[in-house]
Structures are given as structure tokens and as C-alpha cells.
Amino acid sequence: MNGLQAYQRVNTQTSITDADPHKLIQLLYNGAIERINMAKARMQAKDYAGKAQLLNKAIEIIGGLRSFLDFEKGGDLAARLEGLYDYMERTLLEGSAKNDVAKLDEVLELLRSIKEGWDGIREEVVSQQQAVG
Numbered sequence: 001m002n003g004l005q006a007y008q009r010v011n012t013q014t015s016i017t018d019a020d021p022h023k024l025i026q027l028l029y030n031g032a033i034e035r036i037n038m039a040k041a042r043m044q045a046k047d048y049a050g051k052a053q054l055l056n057k058a059i060e061i062i063g064g065l066r067s068f069l070d071f072e073k074g075g076d077l078a079a080r081l082e083g084l085y086d087y088m089e090r091t092l093l094e095g096s097a098k099n100d101v102a103k104l105d106e107v108l109e110l111l112r113s114i115k116e117g118w119d120g121i122r123e124e125v126v127s128q129q130q131a132v133g
Contacts (some may be wrong), residue, residue, distance in 0.1 A: 031061050035055070059093070063085075066082055091107050
């Protein structure tokens with residue numbers, strides 16, 4: 001492992017350790033988007049093993065996002081997000097199997113859209129946590 005990789009690993013671990021629940025979800029969205037973009041590059045370079053590894057990681061991350069859903073508090077929104085996460089996982093698997101960049105782009109667009117909404121409520125969440133804490 002080179003110095004840069006070591007730094008990135010420590011930096012990632014520090015980010016996760018310091019992250020509040022909202023920030024952790026942001027990191028997961030960023031991680032999934034990053035892996036899919038990297039997988040697209042691997043696909044275009046015809047490195048199919050690298051592509052598969054990155055897409056599997058992105059699917060794991062989306063599974064992690066799904067595990068954070070709170071159906072009690074989230075109600076209908078949580079149910080819709082679960083369906084969307086399921087769709088994203090299936091679309092990534094299909095995109096990987098067919099080496100279809102358009103499928104990966106579709107999931108990227110969905111993830112960015114959800115992330116944008118999530119990022120938009122950051123200030124509200126932080127101020128609520130400060131009021132409670």
C-alpha cells in the first residue's frame with residue numbers, strides 16, 4: 001500500500017468516526033457515486049474484473065443505505081426509497097452483465113438526485129441535533 005492509499009484509508013476512517021448519522025449517509029452516497037464512475041472507466045478500458053468489483057461495492061453501499069431506512073418514522077418515503085434502492089441494485093447488475101454504460105448513468109442520475117435532496121436538509125438536521133443535544 002502506497003502513502004496515498006494509506007492517507008486515504010486514514011482520512012476515510014476519520015471521516016466515518018467523526019460523522020453524525022446525516023453525514024454518514026452523505027458519505028455513502030458519495031462512495032456509491034464514486035464507485036459507479038470508476039466502474040464506467042473500467043468498463044470503457046475493457047477491465048471487466050475491475051468493473052465488476054467496483055459495481056459490487058456500489059451495490060453493497062446501496063444495500064447499506066437501504067439498511068438505514070426507518071420505516072416507522074419514514075413511512076411512505078422509506079418504502080419508496082427501498083423500492084428505488086432495489087431498482088438501482090438490479091439496474092447496476094444488469095448494466096454490469098451487459099456492459100451497458102447507459103444503465104450505470106441512469107443509477108448515477110438517481111443517486112445524485114437523492115443525494116441533492118439529502119444534502120439540502122443538512123442544515124435543518126444539524127440544527128435539530130444541536131437543539132436536542
